Amino acid sequence: MNEMSPVKTTLKDWESDQEVRWCPGCGDYAILKAVQRTMPDLGVTPENTVFISGIGCSSRFPYYMETYGFHTIHGRAPTIATGVKLANPELDVWLITGDGDGLSIGGNHMLHLLRRNLDCQVLLFNNEIYGLTKGQYSPTSRVGTRSPSTPFGSVDRPVSPCAFALGAGARFVARGIDVNKNLSATLKEAHAHKGTSFIEIFQNCIVYNEDVFEPFAAKKTADDTQVWTVHGEPLLFAKGEKGLALDTDKLELKVVDVADGDWEAAGVVVHDQTNRGLAQMLVQMPFGDFPVALGTLYCDPAPTFDSAVGEQNSAASVGKDHDLQALIGQGQTWTVE
Template identity: 70%
Template sequence: MNDMTPFTTTLKDWESDQEVRWCPGCGDYAILKAVQRTLPELGSNPSNTVFVSGIGCSSRFPYYMSSYGFHTIHGRAPAFATGIKLANPNLDVWLVTGDGDGMSIGGNHTMHMIRRNLNCQIMLFNNEIYGLTKGQYSPTSRTGTTSPTTPGGSVDRPMLPCAFALGAGARFIARGFDVSKNLPEVLKAAHRHQGAAFIEIFQNCIVYNKDVFEDFAAPKGAEARQLWLRNGEPMLFNGGTQGIALDIDALNLKVVDIVDGDWQAAGVIVHDVTNRSVAHMLVEMPFGPYPMALGVIYDDPRPTYETAVLEQDARMNEGKSANLAKLLAKGQTWTVEPTGPDL
């Protein structure tokens, strides 16, 4: 939680004694280091921090963090995280999942954790493939993706995790990618948010879906393909020569060119993280005609689930005392008396 007393640690304090075992070159290594670098800057305490995962490559994460951790069952990490947070609301809970674990078998659990607004950070590693089970297509795989389960190419329309989260009622959504230098700042913003903070992290699967994000994540020419959003700042990219404006007629976003640095004349939108309508437009912008929207897209807190539950419990328990014997004797009860010569 964000109201904890800051605790002094270093990156090394967050590294466990377990050998990190992902495929060489996997983007999970970069995400792990980004998290381990970020936690000391947040003043987090390892003894008060919990990482919860389901099943998949990303779900090895808790083993590599020197903190509390739960490696749970496929798609059910949100249920465990909810129980942990209700049992001890002071714990700082991070949920680690993947596009298969969190959006397929666990989609229902993810949806309700977001809807309830449990105070935790949800890191969804999206590599658009099932990595651990050897490369089958996933709910986020692009149309045409060839895999053992789609040898002729996927005909499915891929789901958009951030659009899913917004539809489930998320009050915080953000995007980053594994090797981005900006990922720690996104994680910090998620941690500051009081409620369910959903972070989609594009992650390169070096074996089964190599370089699928190079179209926007490659360093060369990145400024022309990435729109890094910052609250209160204009939506500019490509070195400030282009921006995102609102197309009034189509009620949608459009790319505009900036002449002589005058972004206001071009109608460029100033990013407001509390604008839910624009957030929907940003997460659904098709890459190619548009840049990839990254950073904090939406951030508008509301009361958290565990706060409401605890307040309700306090009201219902007011003026009452715990008496198990009285509870058991309440209602229709009877006593069986011993009878017979042998008793």
Template identity: 75%
Template sequence: MNDMTPTKLKAADFATDQEVRWCPGCGDYAILKGVQRTMAEMGATPENTVFISGIGCSSRFPYYMETYGFHTIHGRAPAIATGVKLANPDLDVWIVTGDGDGLSIGGNHMMHLLRRNLDCQVLLFNNEIYGLTKGQYSPTSRVGTRSPSTPYGSVDAPAEPCAFALGSGARFLARCIDTAQKQMPDILKRAHAHKGASFVELYQNCIVYNDDVFGAFTDKKESAHTQIWLQHGEPMLFANGEKGIALDTETLALKVVDVKDGDWQAAGVRVHDERNKVMAGLLIAMRVPDFPVALGVIYENPAPSFEQDVRTQNVEASKGKVVDLEALIKKGQTWEVNQKKLREV
């Protein structure tokens, strides 16, 4: 008797034979390894997994994943992903996009995918620059960013990806850093387990055109004071437990407090609640040097997904009806072409 036990795949089983072509030192390499490792750890199957991308450095991703994939057009990955998921709701659909692809030309598609709550995972690589087209400023580039398109410094107010997603109705929000290989698999697994649209912002360093733009909070020597990794039901502590995040009840704004002798409750430190949408908005807005950057799962509030509702609606609409394509075609306004009358005309 043949052993039908599925073979446990390894990270290498999700790597293709294609030459990975990003600039040496690009953060995309680390994300790719993190995703491949996660696929293996959570028991994903290549034949049931689809990676869909638009245009940009990050959008080469499907070529390097031993799964099904689509390299689509600029900003339209959410539209293609919607079609794939509606055609086969059983597929695991992952969207890989960048801050330019997903929030500029693709901003409209991204908004509607999130508000519809399609069951998929959106991985938005944010390097705050257009890398593929040689360093133009992007929707997330900071004021003052010098680039070929803004040689005197950008005057645009930057978009905040997670705030955009939250405002668009996303039910799952998380953040990670390209080099955070310890935390990345758990975040991606959580995103995959969530039924609905999961939005994960990945801070990704562009070593050529925007090197070290996130250095203020990614520098390992200072990371204990500049990063806070959130855990549902746990106090929001950082700096090795010596500081925490509290809520000023008068201004309804967050503040950093000192924690003495480990007594975080006396200091007024808040416990992270992933269901609290108002708190999620406040956490997203935290910035160094006044605050640490919030990382991990920031918000999760499940709701019925789009393709599930569409399938249910279709079942209800078809009850008691007989499938007759010919009758459908002939239904409504019809006319007959009279060849004799045509010749007379």
């Protein structure tokens, strides 16, 4: 595939003329604006970009991007995206999905997209609820969540989207928050990765699950409740006064105090985004005892599905005539008089 030269665009080039229709105050607005503001920095063009979604509040996203787009059926965006990328590998493919669309009816399709490593970006909006269908609990809803379908509280153990992605073999896994300014930087890292880039975005549903992420997403407490991962940098939080170290007895992370900025003496782990085991520990940290890990948690590129299919097709066609009629007519045929 030939690399395209970067081009200059502006925010206006990525905004469609469609009225944005989400509930006032929905976190989707912030994510949409973050994506639209990021696209000019990627050096790509709207006419070479496609946004594909399934069903749900988040899946209205393609209407609001001045690009090609498909609003498909529930949970099947990964299959449509696979076909689009194989048919035209030059396209820059983005998937927009939610915790219900992507991890319930679409869980099977998401798994295969991740293990195949198609070159695309997956943005999973996680609001821990079904918003479009009026507030039923979703695969990521916490135990005890009361909803029309769980009036006495959910007894299901929730899915961790990032743990699911790692288990499915994803080569790029990240987390962000809808209104956090660092989301754009994470989107840029995801786009630079060749392969399936999976980003879980904590998104506030103001109607059915308002402020469920406030304990760690609130700006006033963010220093103590968030740890932003940067490759090659120590895993510090609380303004550098605390960090994450390895508990060698339990082979899991633990919180340690950092005295006088000497994080090395405290045993704080340096983030290695190529370490799948470390990424797994970061996504499984229980909030309350630990901060929430954000940013690029894992990035270890591998050959992509679309490039492998392209190479295989090219090799299979060497020395052969491209005759569609002969292909259709091969094998047993009958002529009807």
